[in-house]
Amino acid sequence: MSTHGTANRVGLALTRIPGLLEPLMRGAQTVLGSARMPWVFLAPNLLIFGTFTFLPIVINFYYAFTGGVKLYPSERPFTGMENLATLFECGSYFDPSSCRQDIFWRAVFNTGKFALLQVGLMVVLSVLTALVLNRKIIGRGFWRGVFFYPVLLSPVVVALIWKWILQSQGVLNGLLVGVGAQPTEWLTSASWMFFWVILVSIWAHMGFYTLIVLAGLQAIPKDLYDAAEMDSASPWRVFARITLPLLMPNLLVVIVLAMIRAVQTFDEVFVLTGGGPGSATTFIVQFIYETGFAHAIHQYGLAAAASLVLAGALLVLTLLQLKATRSGGADK
Amino acid sequence: MSVRTYLLRTHGRTRLDWTDWVSYLYLVVGLFLMFGPVLWIVVSSFKTNAALSEFPPSFLPAGQKTTEVKGHEGRLPVFVVKLPDGTTKEMVELRRIGLNATMVDPAKPDEEVQVNINDRTKTRELRVATENYTQLFGKFSFGRYLWNSVFITVVATLITLLFNSMAAFALSKYKFAGQKAVFLLIIGTLMIPPTIILVPNFLVISNLGLLNSLWGVIWPAVATPTGVFLLRQYMLTIPDELLDAARMDHASEWQIYWRIVLPLTAPALAVLAIFSVMWRWNDFLWPLIVLSKSELFTLQLALNSFQGELQTEWNYLLAMTVITIIPVTLVFAFLQKHITTGIAASGVK
Numbered sequence: 001m002s003t004h005g006t007a008n009r010v011g012l013a014l015t016r017i018p019g020l021l022e023p024l025m026r027g028a029q030t031v032l033g034s035a036r037m038p039w040v041f042l043a044p045n046l047l048i049f050g051t052f053t054f055l056p057i058v059i060n061f062y063y064a065f066t067g068g069v070k071l072y073p074s075e076r077p078f079t080g081m082e083n084l085a086t087l088f089e090c091g092s093y094f095d096p097s098s099c100r101q102d103i104f105w106r107a108v109f110n111t112g113k114f115a116l117l118q119v120g121l122m123v124v125l126s127v128l129t130a131l132v133l134n135r136k137i138i139g140r141g142f143w144r145g146v147f148f149y150p151v152l153l154s155p156v157v158v159a160l161i162w163k164w165i166l167q168s169q170g171v172l173n174g175l176l177v178g179v180g181a182q183p184t185e186w187l188t189s190a191s192w193m194f195f196w197v198i199l200v201s202i203w204a205h206m207g208f209y210t211l212i213v214l215a216g217l218q219a220i221p222k223d224l225y226d227a228a229e230m231d232s233a234s235p236w237r238v239f240a241r242i243t244l245p246l247l248m249p250n251l252l253v254v255i256v257l258a259m260i261r262a263v264q265t266f267d268e269v270f271v272l273t274g275g276g277p278g279s280a281t282t283f284i285v286q287f288i289y290e291t292g293f294a295h296a297i298h299q300y301g302l303a304a305a306a307s308l309v310l311a312g313a314l315l316v317l318t319l320l321q322l323k324a325t326r327s328g329g330a331d332k
Numbered sequence: 333m334s335v336r337t338y339l340l341r342t343h344g345r346t347r348l349d350w351t352d353w354v355s356y357l358y359l360v361v362g363l364f365l366m367f368g369p370v371l372w373i374v375v376s377s378f379k380t381n382a383a384l385s386e387f388p389p390s391f392l393p394a395g396q397k398t399t400e401v402k403g404h405e406g407r408l409p410v411f412v413v414k415l416p417d418g419t420t421k422e423m424v425e426l427r428r429i430g431l432n433a434t435m436v437d438p439a440k441p442d443e444e445v446q447v448n449i450n451d452r453t454k455t456r457e458l459r460v461a462t463e464n465y466t467q468l469f470g471k472f473s474f475g476r477y478l479w480n481s482v483f484i485t486v487v488a489t490l491i492t493l494l495f496n497s498m499a500a501f502a503l504s505k506y507k508f509a510g511q512k513a514v515f516l517l518i519i520g521t522l523m524i525p526p527t528i529i530l531v532p533n534f535l536v537i538s539n540l541g542l543l544n545s546l547w548g549v550i551w552p553a554v555a556t557p558t559g560v561f562l563l564r565q566y567m568l569t570i571p572d573e574l575l576d577a578a579r580m581d582h583a584s585e586w587q588i589y590w591r592i593v594l595p596l597t598a599p600a601l602a603v604l605a606i607f608s609v610m611w612r613w614n615d616f617l618w619p620l621i622v623l624s625k626s627e628l629f630t631l632q633l634a635l636n637s638f639q640g641e642l643q644t645e646w647n648y649l650l651a652m653t654v655i656t657i658i659p660v661t662l663v664f665a666f667l668q669k670h671i672t673t674g675i676a677a678s679g680v681k
Contacts, residue, residue, distance in 0.1 A: 018494060018590035025586035037548055037585040041502035042514060044495040048555035052533060053521050059532035129362065132355045143359050145668050146366050152607045152660040152671075153370075154614035160639060164376065164646070171372055174388030203365070211672055213658050263402045264527045267616040271636050285527050285617075293621055303608050304531045311528045318523050332433070 011016045050307035063304030070296055076301070084303035104306060106279045107287040114283065115262035122202045122209060122254055127247075129206070129235035131239075138303060144214070154275070158204045159271035163187070164210035166196060190280035197269050197281050203260070204268060209254050216250030217243070264311070283309050357383060367410060370479045370657070371572040377650035382409075384646055394465040397457040411435070413445075421603060424445070464651040474652065476627055477634040481613060483533060484549050484630060489608040491554040491600055499555075502562035502599075505575060515564075522557045526618060537622060548622040549630075555676050559604045566600035599678060603670050613659060629657045 012253035028040050059073070064083055066076035091098030096105035133144055150158065165172050166186040173183035186192045220243065228238045263281065266285035269275070275290075292303030343410065375391065383395025398407035401424050413423045413435060423435040426444065433445050468474040472557070503515050526533070533552060542548030570593060578588050616632050623629060629637065635656060638649050663671075 017490065017595065018586075022584075022586055022590075029584050029586065034585055035508070038502040038506040038508045038511070041498040041585075041589070043517070045499035045513070045555045045560065048495065049518065049521055051536060052552035053524055053529070054557075055528035056532035056536060057524065059535060061373065062528055063531050071538065072536070078477075126359075127349055132358050135352075135355055138350075141669075144672065145664070146359070146363050148668070149370075149661075149664055150366055152610060152664050153506075153657065154660070155616055156614075157653055157656055160635060160649070161373050163372055163639065164650065165369055169389070171389050176441045179389050195530050203369075207366075209561045229426060253482065260525075264525055271616075272640065273473070287556065288530060289617070289621070293534070300531050307528045307531065313526075314462070314523070314525065314528065324521070 008178070035087070038301050051249060060307055063300050064308050065301075067301050069299065071298070073301060079301070083301045084308070086302065087305055087309065101302075103279055103282060104284075107282045107284045108309075110194075110279075111263055111265070111283045114194075114201075114265065115259055118198045118201050118265075119255060119258045119264050121198065122206055123251065125202065126206055126209040127251070129210045130217055131215055131243075134217045144211070147210050149202050153204065153205040155204070155267035156271050158200065159268045162196065162200045162203075163272055166171050182193060185306050188277050190277050192304060193273055193281055197273060201262075201265065201268065201271065205258075207260060212254050212257075213247070216247050219250075220246045249324070253321065256317055256321040256324050260314060260321070261316070262311065263313055334616070373650055374654055375656045377464055377647070378460045378462070379464075379647065380459060381645075381647050383459075384433075385462075385651075391596045392458060393460055394458045397459075398453040399438060401426075401438050401557060402442070408601050409637050411447075412453040413447050413452045414456055422653055423452075427594045434608075461647065464647045465532065465655070467650055468648060468655075471648065472634075474634075477629050478655075480546060480628060481630040481632070483510065484546055484619075485609055485612040486616075487546075488550045488553050489605055491550065492556060492608045493605060495554055496559035496595065496604065497554060497563050497588065497594060497601065500567055501593055503560070504564045504567035504648065505570075505572065505588075505593065508543050518557050518560050520557075526552075530617075530621065533618075544621070544623060544625050544628055546628065549619050552618065553615070556611075558607070562604055563597060563600050566597055570596050574673075604672055610660060610663065 025040070029037055032040065062073055063076070065078065065080055066073070067079035067082060068076045070076055083246065087101050087104055089100040091104070093099075096102045096109060099105045129147055133147075135142060144264065153161075164170060168183065168185050168187070168294070171187070176183050184192065186196060223237065224242050224246075228242060246260050264285055266289065269281055269283060270286055270289075273281045275286050288303045288306045288310070291299050291306065337625070356567055363376070365439070375393065376389075379393040380395050380398075382398065383390070383393055386395060398408040400407055400411055400529070404426065407427065408424045410422055410424055411433075414420050414421055415509055421437065423436050423445070425438060426434045428434070428449065431449050433447050433449050433452070435445050435452075436443060499518070503511060503518075537543055537548045540548075540551075542551065575588050585593070596617070612634075614632065614634070619630050620636070621632055623633060625639070626634075635652060638644065
């Protein structure tokens with residue numbers, strides 16, 4: 001309770017700051033009238049959203065359809081679909097090395113493979129963990145915190161922690177040698193690196209989804225379980241017939257949320273692997289970052305076009321999410 | 333009641349069945365997997381460079397003992413040497429060629445002795461290398477990075493709280509034409525992650541002259557749909573009668589906002605403040621694009637740039653990582669409940 005008190009006191013102290021704006025706002029009310037005051041209250045937020053979200057969406061299309069290496073729009077020649085055509089110029093879409101932008105296609109395949117494996121495995125582990133946390137266990141708050149803690153760590157820190165563990169002289173190889181196994185060069189093997197990228201990402205984000213699943217589990221009416229106990233149903237039957245069906249709407253939301261996040265994965269993988277070895281762990285956002293900003297020649301148009309492709313994928317996922325949320329709402 | 337029965341008693345049942353044992357096993361393994369990696373980096377950050385380069389690594393910060401000898405530069409490795417007369421003695425290695433090492437007794441630094449390296453063993457000592465931390469501030473511009481991170485986090489969070497609560501106030505306590513459209517527009521920005529508008533935002537920032545400025549990181553971040561949504565939902569529960577009574581007393585709209593509604597919204601503001609601190613403290617991609625001068629680096633950017641160097645000085649990098657973890661760990665330790673209820677309430681992180 002005492003932490004609640006402290007947080008509230010800090011919150012209260014912060015609410016003193018707006019008093020400084022009092023004269024200005026009183027003036028605004030006199031000039032504009034109180035009926036227009038809602039717009040005054042909304043103005044800062046709308047200005048920021050307009051400048052840094054809505055305006056950029058429009059400009060992004062402009063970049064995607066213009067070429068050259070200049071940043072300023074007036075210096076960029078109109079090239080129509082050229083950027084998108086460059087991205088999609090492939091001998092065969094299933095063979096990235098036959099594409100003109102082979103890194104882009106590798107990134108697309110890597111991202112897809114990563115999203116499916118990471119989300120699949122993470123959702124299973126989250127459900128398992130939530131089921132355990134939902135039991136009558138001693139110290140539930142503590143255990144919930146244990147799984148949640150890595151969620152708070154920054155992607156850079158997550159990457160460094162694991163880089164330190166996985167390096168050739170690291171503790172993992174040390175443990176392997178300890179049990180008489182061969183040490184492995186995790187960081188320079190493409191397939192091992194992909195495996196670890198998935199595992200590290202699950203480690204870092206699982207706690208968040210576990211919380212959402214746990215909330216879903218706790219919303220299932222208790223009397224259903226009491227009835228099942230009276231019929232002496234087996235635990236597995238209870239899970240398959242009660243828990244899973246009633247959790248499904250919640251799970252759909254979790255899966256789509258996790259997918260939206262997974263296809264945008266960048267920072268933790270970028271710091272851990274740099275996209276390598278080779279391009280084994282290069283994902284779409286890294287392609288956008290490197291094409292637009294990191295390489296010596298800044299191909300803003302190509303980066304913007306790749307952003308459009310990513311936006312398309314996210315749009316599909318978002319529509320799925322809306323559908324999932326709606327079906328989830330209908331059940332309640 | 334014995335400790336055992338106290339620990340093992342369960343609600344309504346008298347003993348643990350096998351599913352309980354499996355559950356606790358799962359939790360303990362989870363504890364090890366979730367905290368182990370972090371604990372390992374904390375322990376490692378207290379090791380000397382010599383201890384860090386040992387393989388296989390030892391858990392405690394132990395490594396070969398080193399010492400200073402008069403007339404020689406730097407710290408030199410210490411060995412236990414078996415002398416020809418059968419006695420053993422602690423000696424320091426000056427140099428080594430092949431199987432032969434030139435060693436001295438630190439007490440008599442002038443008498444050099446030739447020792448076969450098979451006749452000696454390393455002296456190990458437990459040494460907590462606090463210099464990894466203390467030297468950070470002098471050796472690197474660590475204070476600068478720390479300040480940049482703190483500045484961005486604090487300023488962005490304060491502005492976020494102000495702007496978002498103003499918008500939430502307008503959306504929850506007034507009825508006006510276009511209200512619903514504005515609300516949908518703000519919530520709609522949830523669907524537009526920053527990753528897909530990197531290039532145009534770069535143009536906007538450079539046009540505003542905010543490239544290589546901490547404000548270039550702060551401004552785009554201070555309007556968050558999550559924050560507006562969270563605060564609006566909370567403000568909807570505040571009765572409108574309170575506001576009407578204040579209007580009767582000729583309070584201005586701004587006074588109603590900050591004297592009546594804001595104090596009542598304190599719990600929700602606290603949740604948003606925690607979220608905002610963590611978002612800004614952990615930000616990486618956008619600062620990476622906006623801040624390219626090293627004196628403007630945040631802690632996250634500095635960590636990334638050091639780990640990418642050819643000769644990574646892991647002892648300093650590890651210490652820096654641990655310092656970066658401290659604020660979020662404190663937030664976790666004291667405010668975990670706020671965060672988890674906040675996530676349960678809004679479904680967003």
